[in-house]
Amino acid sequence: xxxxxxxxxxxxxxxxxxxxxxxxxxxxxxxxKSLLNEQKWTDATFSRNERIDCTVVITINEMIGDDSFKxxxxxxxxxxxxxxxxxxxxxxxxxTQFDFDYISGQTLDFDNSNIxxxxxxxxAFYVYIVIGLDxxxxxxxxxxxxxxxxxxxxxxxxTLNTRGWEPFSGKENxxxxxxALTDEGSKSFHSLWYAYHRMGLDEMAAxxxxxxxxxxxxxxxxxxLYESRPSxxxxxxxxxxxxxELTKVCSxxxxxxxxxxxxxxxxxxxxxxxxxxxxx
Numbered sequence: 001x002x003x004x005x006x007x008x009x010x011x012x013x014x015x016x017x018x019x020x021x022x023x024x025x026x027x028x029x030x031x032x033k034s035l036l037n038e039q040k041w042t043d044a045t046f047s048r049n050e051r052i053d054c055t056v057v058i059t060i061n062e063m064i065g066d067d068s069f070k071x072x073x074x075x076x077x078x079x080x081x082x083x084x085x086x087x088x089x090x091x092x093x094x095x096t097q098f099d100f101d102y103i104s105g106q107t108l109d110f111d112n113s114n115i116x117x118x119x120x121x122x123x124a125f126y127v128y129i130v131i132g133l134d135x136x137x138x139x140x141x142x143x144x145x146x147x148x149x150x151x152x153x154x155x156x157x158x159t160l161n162t163r164g165w166e167p168f169s170g171k172e173n174x175x176x177x178x179x180a181l182t183d184e185g186s187k188s189f190h191s192l193w194y195a196y197h198r199m200g201l202d203e204m205a206a207x208x209x210x211x212x213x214x215x216x217x218x219x220x221x222x223x224x225l226y227e228s229r230p231s232x233x234x235x236x237x238x239x240x241x242x243x244x245e246l247t248k249v250c251s252x253x254x255x256x257x258x259x260x261x262x263x264x265x266x267x268x269x270x271x272x273x274x275x276x277x278x279x280x
Contacts, residue, residue, distance in 0.1 A: 004037055004038060004039070004040060004041075004046065004051065005040075005041050005042055005044070005046050005051060005052060005127075005131055006036055006037055006041075006051055006052050006054055006127065006130070006131075007037070007051035007052065007053050007054070008033065008036040008037050008053075008054045008055070008056055009054075009055050009056070010029055010032055010033045010036065010055075010056045010057075010058070011029075011055075011056070011057045011058070012025050012028060012029045012032075012057075012058045012060065013057060013058065013059040013060065014060050016059065016060060016061050016062075017060050017061070017062065017063050019063065021066075021104075023104070024102075024104045025060075027104060027105070028102050031102075031106075031107065031108040032056075032058070032108060032119070032123060034108070035108050035109075035110060035120065035123055035124075036054075036056065036123065036127065039110060039127075041124075041127055041128070041131060042131060042146070052077055052078075052079065052130060052131065052134050053077065053078045053079075053087075054075060054076060054077035054078070054091075054130050055075070055076045055077075056073065056074070056075050056123075056126075057073070057074045058071055058072075058073050058098070059071050059072050059073075059074075067101050067102060067103045067104075068099070068100075068101050069099065069100055069101070069102065070098075070099050071098050071099075071100075072094065072095060072096040072097075072098050073094075073095050073098045073122065073126070074092075074093065074094045074095070075091055075092075075093050075095075075126050075129075075130065076089065076091060076092045076093075077089070077090045077091040077130040077133065077134065078090060079134055079137060079197075081201045081202060081204070081205070082201075082202035082205060083202075083205035083206065084204070084205045086201075088197065088201055088245060089241045089242075089245070090130070090133045090134060090137060090197075090241060091129065091130055091133055091237065091241055092240040092241045093126075093129075093177075093237060093240065094240075095122075095126075095164060095173070095174065097163040097164035097171070097173055097174075098122060098163075098164060099118065099162050099163055099164075100117075100118045100119035100122065100162075101117070101118070101119070102119060108120055108123075110123070110124040112124075112149070112152065112153070112156075115153060115156040115157055115159065115160065116160075118157070118160050118162050121153055121156075121157050121160065122164070122174070124153055125150050125153045125154065125157075125174055125178070128146040128147070128149045128150040128153070129146075129147070129150050129177065129178075129181070131143070131146045132144070132145075132146035132147040132150065132181065133193070136190055136193045136194060137193055137194065137196075137197035137198060138194075138197070138198055139194065139198070140190070140191065140194050141190050141194075142194075143181075143190070144182075144190075147178065147181040147182050148182055150177075150178045150181065150182075151178040151179070151181075151182045153178075154174055154175045154178040154179075157174075172233045172236060176233045177233050177237070180229075180232055180233050180234045181234070185228060185229060186225065186229065186232065186234060188221045188224040188225045188228070189221070189225050189232075189234045189238075191221055192218040192221030192222060192225070195214055195215075195217065195218045195221070196214070196215055196218040196242070199211075199214040200212070200214035200215035200218060200249075201215065208252075212249055212250075212252060212253065215246065215249050215250075216249075216250060216253060216257065216261065219246075219261055219264060219265070222235075222238060222264075222265075222268060223264055223268065226267075226268045235268065235269070239269045239271070239272055243265070243269060243272045243275050243276065244275050246265075247265075247275055247276060247278045247279055248278075250279060251278065251279060258279045259279070261279060262276055262277070262279040262280065265279075
């Protein structure tokens, strides 16, 4: 048994900048990969095949001097569906407000009680989001301790004075995501996440009809979240990870039911019209 929780693949994309410092980015990649996969993030024990699969892509958009960078980070995490070969996406999140410093040869450590470095803080923040969403999909509110850790990082990161952590800025950022996942007003999200995955997808191998019904019922919780928090970042999180999968599952529903789901989803997710219209 192992303490590490993630099986993370990392890519650093430098195509948008001109640099001859390939060694710097190779060292950076190795350091971040080590933090992701070798740090012990929880008290839970994972066997190697239980580690959470995730992919992290950091795109460098601009170099400011030799050691400062402006860029973005995209995180995708997945989990297997019970008794099947199917893998479902839990997170597909793009953060375009990622500025950080990295000096060649530095080590990359994360200490929750001493947030000094935006690179380590951002990586740790998203690790806890990934772990929280995974645990939430297996047990009701199972991810809460990890979302609270992400919230703690977001609060401590205020001292860094860098983009992506500003409270209530009107933009979808890391602070907003942490607040949304820990706020009592977003309880419907956690119940729908559990129902969708554990009671829905995980049931489909044994009883496809019962699993499908649970997934369709979870749309009610999506609508509750939309009605109470129409601008919630959790709706973005749901749309990017679930809409394609949801429409495929619902395609087997009765015609009248499909059209009701389609109508509701179009209201909640107007930017996903082409995917949702597959239910026509």
